[in-house]
């Protein structure tokens with residue numbers, strides 16, 4: 160079959176209104192319209208071509224990124240795009256660049272930690288891109304006193320950085336503070352005196368994150384003007400006297416709360432992209448299973464394929480909704496901070512840290528699983544999956560190593576439990592800890608497989624598992640005379656308790672989403688199926704936790720798995736429509752296997768001939784190396 164829509168028969172199977180689902184995925188009709196318009200704008204502009212990235216040398220790749228960034232900025236100004244539209248443009252350009260750190264970290268750091276006066280001075284320059292900034296926190300070695308190493312945009316482009324360094328006055332160390340530091344001349348871009356700066360070198364994968372100039376930075380007797388210390392949290396007077404405002408010191412880390420929240424939203428994008436590719440290809444691909452000479456089986460109909468693919472599809476939706484909620488939480492905490500209410504900052508920190516950890520880990524693993532789900536073709540760059548994996552996988556490390564972040568969540572949980580004794584009622588995502596006595600002894604009320612479809616049953620099982628794991632950790636910790644020693648010794652268990660808590664948050668936010676009014680024929684039902692797949696897949700995967708804490712019985716675990724299989728069958732006819740609802744253009748997907756029309760094989764065949772290696776029939780190097788070898792063999796054979 161040539162041309163046409165090879166997936167049309169699949170699209171006809173959908174039992175829900177795909178257009179309505181697109182609105183739910185986007186968040187609102189307005190968000191959908193912006194996203195749809197900007198995605199088409201980018202896809203139709205040859206300046207944003209990206210299929211050649213894996214072939215380019217580092218220098219060509221980097222120069223190309225600079226060209227795209229400058230062109231994108233020009234278009235943003237010409238078209239008078241709003242911030243929302245510009246962010247979408249960046250998203251669909253789909254190429255990490257120094258601009259991410261400028262807009263995503265440098266500007267937010269000044270907004271969050273600068274005084275009014277400092278904001279008035281620096282923000283207009285940064286908004287007009289008259290200065291370009293990065294965020295320099297991480298060190299080559301350890302201790303905020305060696306060389307900065309890793310900051311994106313630092314290596315070759317940034318003129319300024321927010322640098323995190325120890326503040327020492329009168330011989331007293333006041334800990335880490337943020338400083339705005341000019342790095343390069345605004346005239347000829349050369350490093351200022353005392354500053355050594357450069358790129359740290361090639362990173363994992365071709366193309367991928369190598370569009371970014373992650374950098375190294377050293378200072379030698381560099382003087383930073385006093386008023387370039389970010390002074391919202393603490394100040395140094397002209398006389399060198401150190402003082403602190405009436406705000407928590409943790410605000411110094413506020414930029415990370417903001418960025419981690421955006422990373423959670425981004426996880427749903429990266430995972431949904433991989434899932435879209437794998438789902439479409441699984442419907443196109445036929446392999447074995449032919450009966451009576453009929454067509455072979457679509458691989459999407461194999462239960463094993465479904466049990467690997469559909470939980471990822473469900474996770475993409477789950478991460479989307481928890482990301483939406485996290486954005487709300489962040490907005491709420493920001494408004495409170497402005498009114499000097501700091502009470503929800505620890506929860507916002509724990510939620511952003513924990514959810515960043517969980518969603519990036521699942522997404523990185525999920526992209527790799529999607530590659531395997533596409534068989535051999537998934538390994539071709541033209542599948543889009545190798546580059547997506549290479550560009551995504553550092554999300555498990557940047558903005559905080561995922562294990563380090565889970566330990567932050569564990570500290571928060573242990574602290575929450577310890578405060579129960581003093582009568583402090585937990586709120587927000589830890590409110591369930593208030594019912595800890597009930598959760599420690601409740602029994603799951605599942606007798607038949609369908610009982611697992613009740614939201615209250617699922618929630619109670621997840622709450623009980625999380626509470627019991629945290630309480631067990633707290634009890635074990637109390638046996639140590641030195642709490643820090645105990646925390647280190649039990650860190651493995653603490654990480655698992657933190658994971659259980661964060662999974663509960665994602666499940667509960669999906670369930671809350673379903674309690675809202677969701678218009679469109681069949682949309683809510685499909686989301687219900689996905690929500691149950693997500694929850695029961697987690698329960699099945701972590702059944703060891705649920706069983707060992709006595710939250711469910713072996714029989715109930717068996718019934719959960721039985722229900723999960725039934726849910727896969729319900730999702731099957733809707734699978735293609737559920738990925739169509741992401742509304743991704745072929746340009747954004749960047750994948751032959753995932754193209755909308757499913758016309759995979761002719762496109763793969765055509766693409767192969769475009770590889771530079773096929774420019775000539777006899778490759779470069781043949782005459783030099785292979786021909787003499789063949790001649791030699793021939794001579795030896797004749798002897």
Ligand SMILES: CCCCCCCCCCCCCCCCCCCCC/C=C/C(=O)SCCNC(=O)CCNC(=O)[C@H](O)C(C)(C)COP(=O)(O)OP(=O)(O)OC[C@H]1O[C@@H](n2cnc3c(N)ncnc32)[C@H](O)[C@@H]1OP(=O)(O)O
Nearest residue numbers: 228231245246249258262263296409412415508557558559
């Ligand atoms: C094409 C061009 C188009 C043009 C564009 C147009 C515009 C379009 C806009 C585009 C926008 C793009 C947006 C893109 C987004 C950005 C992309 C990001 C890319 C990724 C870049 C990566 C950056 C980085 O990695 S930066 C470095 C981050 N580093 C870390 O995360 C380190 C991890 N470690 C920690 O977090 C530690 O906790 C640390 C170092 C902060 C502190 O350690 P500590 O001193 O040992 O203290 P600790 O005991 O842990 O904690 C003490 C205390 O503080 C609390 N705490 C800790 N952290 C926080 C926090 N973040 N917030 C609040 N509170 C915090 C902790 O709980 C303790 O509290 P108590 O227990 O109560 O004392």
Ligand SMILES: Cc1cc2nc3c(=O)[nH]c(=O)nc-3n(C[C@H](O)[C@H](O)[C@H](O)COP(=O)(O)OP(=O)(O)OC[C@H]3O[C@@H](n4cnc5c(N)ncnc54)[C@H](O)[C@@H]3O)c2cc1C
Nearest residue numbers: 260294295296297309310311553556557558559560562563
């Ligand atoms: C692509 C990329 C972009 C980046 N961009 C920036 C940027 O723009 N600005 C910036 O400042 N930084 C940036 N970083 C740095 C990033 O934030 C750090 O790499 C990250 O925070 C992890 O720190 P680390 O590299 O020191 O790892 P380490 O802390 O050395 O971690 C190594 C291992 O030790 C374990 N470990 C560490 N501490 C503990 C602990 N307390 N308990 C148990 N286990 C522990 C970790 O789990 C990990 O397995 C970037 C990194 C990457 C990969």
